[in-house]
Amino acid sequence: MSLSIGALHLPSLVMQSPMAGCSDLPFRLVARRRGLAFAFTEMVSAHSLVRRSRKTLALLRTVPEDRPLGAQLLGSDPAKMAAAASMIAELGFELLDINCGCPVKKVVSNGEGAALLKDPDRAERVFAAVRRAVDIPLTVKTRKGFQDESGKEAVELARRAQAQGFDGVIVHGRTQKQGYGGKADHEAVALVRRAVSIPVIGNGDVRSPEDARRLMAVAGCQGVMVGRAGLGNPWLYRELHRALSEGEAVGGGEADGRGAARLCAALLEHFDLEVEFLGARQASLNIRRIGAWYACGLPGAKDFRVRICRAQDISVTRRMISDFFASLPARNREDL
Numbered sequence: 212m213s214l215s216i217g218a219l220h221l222p223s224l225v226m227q228s229p230m231a232g233c234s235d236l237p238f239r240l241v242a243r244r245r246g247l248a249f250a251f252t253e254m255v256s257a258h259s260l261v262r263r264s265r266k267t268l269a270l271l272r273t274v275p276e277d278r279p280l281g282a283q284l285l286g287s288d289p290a291k292m293a294a295a296a297s298m299i300a301e302l303g304f305e306l307l308d309i310n311c312g313c314p315v316k317k318v319v320s321n322g323e324g325a326a327l328l329k330d331p332d333r334a335e336r337v338f339a340a341v342r343r344a345v346d347i348p349l350t351v352k353t354r355k356g357f358q359d360e361s362g363k364e365a366v367e368l369a370r371r372a373q374a375q376g377f378d379g380v381i382v383h384g385r386t387q388k389q390g391y392g393g394k395a396d397h398e399a400v401a402l403v404r405r406a407v408s409i410p411v412i413g414n415g416d417v418r419s420p421e422d423a424r425r426l427m428a429v430a431g432c433q434g435v436m437v438g439r440a441g442l443g444n445p446w447l448y449r450e451l452h453r454a455l456s457e458g459e460a461v462g463g464g465e466a467d468g469r470g471a472a473r474l475c476a477a478l479l480e481h482f483d484l485e486v487e488f489l490g491a492r493q494a495s496l497n498i499r500r501i502g503a504w505y506a507c508g509l510p511g512a513k514d515f516r517v518r519i520c521r522a523q524d525i526s527v528t529r530r531m532i533s534d535f536f537a538s539l540p541a542r543n544r545e546d547l
């Protein structure tokens with residue numbers, strides 16, 4: 212089963228979601244080597260990109276193995292968004308998404324992210340300007356609403372994106388007000404799906420093959436996007452792809468079902484890639500968060516998190532990772 216968004220043809224219905232501070236190049240490479248077909252960088256501010264901020268350009272760093280790849284822009288000024296979109300296209304990204312879902316107060320009070328749900332006229336001006344600027348496939352990623360639970364705000368935004376020649380819509384079934392709490396509403400994805408003819412990707416609370424199948428069935432959407440469940444589980448994308456395309460569930464989704472040897476190897480690889488691409492200092496900071504994803508749910512995870520925070524040297528960190536997984540009880544050490 213495949214998914215087409217404009218001229219982009221993907222061999223899987225499963226996408227990795229843009230996640231600030233998480234979906235960096237090492238994260239994407241670890242997942243791609245285990246079956247992820249399409250990845251997103253984290254959102255970047257159009258304002259910072261047009262100013263050629265070094266930090267922002269670093270967030271867009273990629274390598275040939277990391278393709279096809281989407282970028283996501285945050286902003287609400289049509290001219291700036293168009294200029295930033297041109298830069299994204301020049302950099303060779305296969306797809307560009309416009310962020311209409313970020314719930315963070317500072318972002319929203321700036322009229323950006325989820326605030327565009329409340330200002331569809333401005334959103335449409337952004338869509339039109341970006342569409343005029345580039346010819347790569349375009350999507351909009353939105354929430355079901357700002358505060359309104361009905362899903363009407365997402366429908367409105369999706370219709371306007373389609374009217375401006377966008378190629379797809381990604382719908383996270385939560386309101387801005389909900390943040391990341393509560394349950395994602397897949398019926399809201401269905402509402403959008405019925406309102407537009409461009410592909411709709413459903414997002415929110417997909418953690419297992421059953422979740423992915425349920426979302427596709429409830430919403431009738433063309434694909435699924437996976438966010439948090441992919442943290443520390445780089446095998447999930449292939450598992451979901453197989454479940455959706457062949458109707459079979461492959462392997463377990465639980466942390467302790469993934470096998471300590473596999474987890475350990477993936478975490479060491481992730482850490483080594485962090486060192487290679489971000490440098491030892493940044494990698495040592497990032498491993499605190501990354502280590503916690505991989506250890507989540509395992510006995511001794513809390514202690515491991517505390518210990519790894521103190522490690523100041525690459526070889527010490529690597530040894531701590533190996534020791535932690537080697538010390539797990541036998542039932543956690545079995546590979547699938």
Ligand SMILES: Cc1cc2nc3c(=O)[nH]c(=O)nc-3n(C[C@H](O)[C@H](O)[C@H](O)COP(=O)(O)O)c2cc1C
Binds near residue numbers: 228231254352436
């Ligand atoms: C740490 C974190 C960072 C995120 N950063 C972004 C982002 O940069 N752009 C975006 O559109 N969504 C972002 N999101 C939202 C996710 O892409 C996704 O829509 C949300 O987590 C719901 O999907 P899930 O239930 O599969 O996690 C972020 C979420 C988290 C938890």
